[in-house]
Amino acid sequence: xxxxxxxxxxxxxxxxMAAAQLYRRKKSVLIVDMGNxxxxxxxxxxxxxxxxxxxxxxxxxxxGKNPRFVMxxxxxxxxxxxxxxxxxxxIKFIEREPGRYFCKDDAGDVLDALLHDIGKAEIKYNxxxxxxxxxxxxxxxxxxxxxxxxxxxxxxxxGVSYPNLGVSNIGHIIAKQFGHKIEPVRPALCAMKxxxxxxxxxxxxxxxxxxxxKNKLSGDLLFTHFGIGGPVVYRASLFGSQxxxxxxxxxxDVFEFLKSAKRTNGKKTVANTLSEIMPNKLAHFFCDDxxxxxxxxxxxxxxxxxxxxxFEINDxxxxxxxxxxxxxxxxxxDKISSKTMESKLCKGLYFTxxxxxxxxxLGGFNLQWAFSSGFVAGLNA
Ligand SMILES: Cc1cc2nc3c(=O)[nH]c(=O)nc-3n(C[C@H](O)[C@H](O)[C@H](O)COP(=O)(O)OP(=O)(O)OC[C@H]3O[C@@H](n4cnc5c(N)ncnc54)[C@H](O)[C@@H]3O)c2cc1C
Numbered sequence: 001x002x003x004x005x006x007x008x009x010x011x012x013x014x015x016x017m018a019a020a021q022l023y024r025r026k027k028s029v030l031i032v033d034m035g036n037x038x039x040x041x042x043x044x045x046x047x048x049x050x051x052x053x054x055x056x057x058x059x060x061x062x063x064g065k066n067p068r069f070v071m072x073x074x075x076x077x078x079x080x081x082x083x084x085x086x087x088x089x090x091i092k093f094i095e096r097e098p099g100r101y102f103c104k105d106d107a108g109d110v111l112d113a114l115l116h117d118i119g120k121a122e123i124k125y126n127x128x129x130x131x132x133x134x135x136x137x138x139x140x141x142x143x144x145x146x147x148x149x150x151x152x153x154x155x156x157x158x159g160v161s162y163p164n165l166g167v168s169n170i171g172h173i174i175a176k177q178f179g180h181k182i183e184p185v186r187p188a189l190c191a192m193k194x195x196x197x198x199x200x201x202x203x204x205x206x207x208x209x210x211x212x213x214k215n216k217l218s219g220d221l222l223f224t225h226f227g228i229g230g231p232v233v234y235r236a237s238l239f240g241s242q243x244x245x246x247x248x249x250x251x252x253d254v255f256e257f258l259k260s261a262k263r264t265n266g267k268k269t270v271a272n273t274l275s276e277i278m279p280n281k282l283a284h285f286f287c288d289d290x291x292x293x294x295x296x297x298x299x300x301x302x303x304x305x306x307x308x309x310x311f312e313i314n315d316x317x318x319x320x321x322x323x324x325x326x327x328x329x330x331x332x333x334d335k336i337s338s339k340t341m342e343s344k345l346c347k348g349l350y351f352t353x354x355x356x357x358x359x360x361x362l363g364g365f366n367l368q369w370a371f372s373s374g375f376v377a378g379l380n381a
Contacts (some may be wrong), residue, residue, distance in 0.1 A: 004030045007141050007150035009170070011038045011130045013114070013367055014353030014374035017077075020117035022376025029121035030139065030148055034128040035166045041158070044110050045367065050107030051073045052084040053371075054364035055099040064240055064357040065183055069333040070369060073341070077375035079368055089113035100363050124148075129157075132174045134346065152348040152381040154341075156374065159327025159354040161187055171355035172331060177344040181332040183357040187324030188237045191229030191368075192223075194314040197285070199225045200340030204279045208232055209250040209356045212239045217248060223282075227316065235362050238328070241317040248286075248308050254275050255305035259298060266294025270304060280307075326366055328359045340380035341373055350377040 006022050008015045011033035022029045037043075040315045046232040059067045071288060083101065086093055091113060092104035092254035103109050108117050122143065132153060141148045157171035201223035208221035210232050219232035236244055249257075254277075261273040270293050288306050289296075318324060331351050335344045343349040353370040360366040 001147070002028075003138060004028045004150040006146065006152045006154060007032065007139065007148055008154040008156055008176075009033075009132075009141065009155035010158060010353075010355075011035070011123055011190065012126070012156060012158050012353065013039055013042050013370035014158075014377075015154065015207055016114040016118055017371045017374030018154050018190075018350075018381065019121040020114065020154060020354055020373055021365065022381060023119040024115070024380075027381075030056045030150070031118075031121060031123045031363070032127040032129055032143060032148065033123065034168065036125045038115060038123065039111050040165045041077065041365070042114070043107055045233040046364075048107050049102040049104075050110045051096075051100060051102050051364040051367070052086065052093070052110050053079045053101050053296060053368045055083070055101075055370045056363075057360070057365050059365075060360045062368050062369065063188075063359045063361075064333065065329060066121035066333050067358070069336075069338045069356075070358060070372070072338045073372040073376045074368070076379070081375075082164070082371055086110070086113070089116065089341050092235045097363075100364045102364075128168070129170050132177070133169075134349075139348065153349065154350040154352055154377050154381055155331075155353050155355055156377075157353045159330065160185060161321045161324040161327045162189075163321060171351070174349075175331040175343075175351065175355075176370075178343060178349060180332075180335055180343065180345060183329040183332050185327050185329035187220055187321045187326075188242065188328045188359060189234045189325035189362055190237050190323055191195060191224055191242075191319045192227050192233050192237055193319055194227040194313055196313055196315065197223055199240055201281060201285060205230060206248065206278060206282070207250060209247040210236045211245040211247070211345050212236050212242055215239065221246070221248075226319070229319075231362060236316070237318045237324070238359065243312065243314040244316060246311040246313065248282070249277050250328075252309075253305075254308045255302050258293065258296075258305055260299040262293045262296065262301065267292050269293065270296065270301075274308075278306055325362075326359050328357075330347060330355050330357045332357050339376070341377040342380060348381075352377045
C-alpha cells in the first residue's frame with residue numbers, strides 16, 4: 001500500500017491551496033473528496049463570479065472565539081498574494097467595491113488556477129472519509145473506497161452549510177477524536193426569517209442600515225416571502241438571532257421630511273409622500289391611512305418616522321444551513337498553531353479553512369481565509 005507524505009481530506013479552496021504548496025515542495029499528495037468535482041463552493045461563489053479576496057482582510061473582519069488566530073496566516077499569504085496569484089494565472093478580475101475583488105468572467109477561472117497549481121497531486125473523488133486512525137508511525141484514512149496511508153493529514157472538510165452540495169461534519173469528528181473542542185455550529189451569511197413583514201413586500205430591495213448590538217451595518221436589504229435577505233441581512237446573520245433595529249431610510253430624517261411635506265404638500269397622503277423616498281408598496285406598509293398628511297398631528301408623523309428610521313425586530317433568525325454561505329463555529333482554534341495550522345494535540349494533523357472556528361465577513365474574507373490557512377498548512381505539513 002502506497003504511503004503518501006500528505007493526505008488532504010477535502011478538495012475545496014483550502015485543500016487545493018495546501019496541495020499546491022505540497023506539490024511545489026515535491027511531497028506526494030492525495031486529495032480525497034466525497035463529491036464528484038473539485039471546489040464546488042468556489043464554482044458557485046459570488047453568484048458565479050467568485051469574490052476571491054478582500055484587501056481589507058485583517059482579524060477585525062473575522063468571527064470566532066479568537067479572531068486574532070487569523071493574523072499569522074494572513075501575513076504569510078495576504079490578500080495581495082491572492083491578487084498576485086490571480087494575475088500570474090491571467091485571471092481577469094474587477095474591484096466591485098473598495099477592496100472587494102471578483103472574477104470578471106467566471107468563478108471557474110479561480111478553480112482552473114487552483115487545479116493547475118496542484119500539478120501531479122492525485123485526487124480521488126466520490127470517496128467519503130469515514131474516520132482517521134493514528135498509529136505510531138502514520139495515519140490511516142478509512143474511506144468507503146478503502147484505506148489510504150500518509151505521514152500527515154490535512155483536514156480541509158469545510159462547513160456543513162449548503163448540504164445539497166454534499167457536506168459532512170467528519171472534520172469535527174476527527175478533531176474531537178484527537179481531543180479538540182468543537183465550538184457550536186450555526187448558519188450565517190444568509191437570509192433571516194421574521195414574521196413582522198407582509199409577504200406582499202417580497203421582491204422589494206432598498207438600501208438600509210441595521211443596528212445589531214454595538215454594530216452598525218449598511219447595504220441593500222431585500223424582502224423575501226419568509227422575511228429579509230440581501231447583503232446587509234447576510235452580514236447581520238453573523239451576529240446570531242438577536243434583536244435588531246433597521247433604518248429603512250438611512251439618508252433621511254423621516255420626521256423632518258414628513259413635517260416639511262405637511263407644510264408644503266399637505267393634500268398628499270403619507271404613503272404618497274413616503275413613496276418619494278422608498279418603494280410605493282413599502283410606503284403603504286408603513287402607513288395606509290388615507291387622510292391628507294396635513295391632517296396628521298406631528299406626534300403621529302413622529303411615530304411613523306420612528307418606525308421607518310428605527311424599526312425594531314425581535315424574532316429574526318438565520319434561515320438555516322440550506323442556504324447559508326458559511327458555518328460559524330467548528331474546530332476550536334485553541335489547540336491549533338496559528339503559524340502552521342498543525343494540531344498541538346496530534347503531530348502531523350492539520351486543519352484549514354471553514355472547518356475551524358473562524359468565519360469571515362461577507363466580501364471575500366472566507367475564501368481569503370481558505371487560501372491563507374491552506375497555504376500555511378501546505379508549507380508545513
Ligand atoms: C453559495 C456560496 C457562495 C459563496 N460565495 C463566497 C464568495 O464570493 N467569497 C468568499 O470569500 N466566500 C464565499 N463563500 C464561502 C466559501 O466558499 C467557503 O468559505 C470556502 O469555500 C471554504 O473552503 P474550505 O476549503 O474550507 O471548504 P470547502 O470549499 O467547503 O471544501 C470542503 C470539501 O470537503 C469535502 N468533504 C466534506 N466531508 C467529506 C468527507 N467525509 N469525505 C471526503 N470529503 C469531504 C467536501 O465535499 C468539499 O469539497 C460562499 C459559499 C457559498 C455556499
